[in-house]
């Protein structure tokens with residue numbers, strides 16, 4: 001999955017960037033995600049799987065010029081776009097690393113971690129959530145944003161659209177893509193990650209967007 005995902009996102013970086021920045025409603029969602037990190041000016045925030053950097057300007061708005069924003073991703077192609085998009089800020093850094101082994105020293109716990117549309121790509125999403133919680137300073141916030149099947153009464157057409165988007169946006173060479181229950185697998189991973197965050201957090205905020213397809217969970221970790 002790891003190499004397939006890097007090849008896929010590297011190849012489609014430009015198209016992904018358009019979707020990540022121009023999809024109707026996406027700017028509001030990214031601002032909400034940055035706000036849910038509950039940052040103060042001067043704080044340090046890490047985004048896991050930052051892709052082309054679509055969240056980084058909103059995180060930078062929250063920490064101000066004296067704070068630090070670190071975007072981390074393992075795909076070179078998307079990181080190049082993220083670097084260009086944030087070149088005007090000297091306190092926004094883009095790093096190539098594996099989000100499941102984040103290079104954050106224990107003693108340097110960060111104030112917040114954000115991961116949008118990432119945990120569904122990980123082999124062990126709940127384990128990654130544990131690692132991210134452990135990388136926070138006491139009282140820090142972890143925020144997850146993901147798409148999953150809607151549970152609303154008008155869900156069938158929304159979920160049909162969701163299944164199509166999942167099939168198109170899953171790297172074509174992965175076994176996952178040929179699984180008959182692709183969106184079900186993604187759903188389970190997302191649920192595992194959000195449930196683990198709820199279990200670890202002392203205070204939780206939860207919102208849904210886009211007809212119940214997009215879920216935002218934020219938690220304070222002591």
Ligand SMILES: C[S@@+](CC[C@H](N)C(=O)[O-])C[C@H]1O[C@@H](n2cnc3c(N)ncnc32)[C@H](O)[C@@H]1O
Nearest residue numbers: 020049050051073074075098099100116117121
């Ligand atoms: C669907 S994109 C989301 C990008 C961005 N967070 C956004 O909201 O636009 C998923 C990103 O996660 C990255 N990714 C997936 N698994 C990763 C891992 N283990 N370590 C680092 N990056 C990872 C991919 O390279 C890709 O850029």
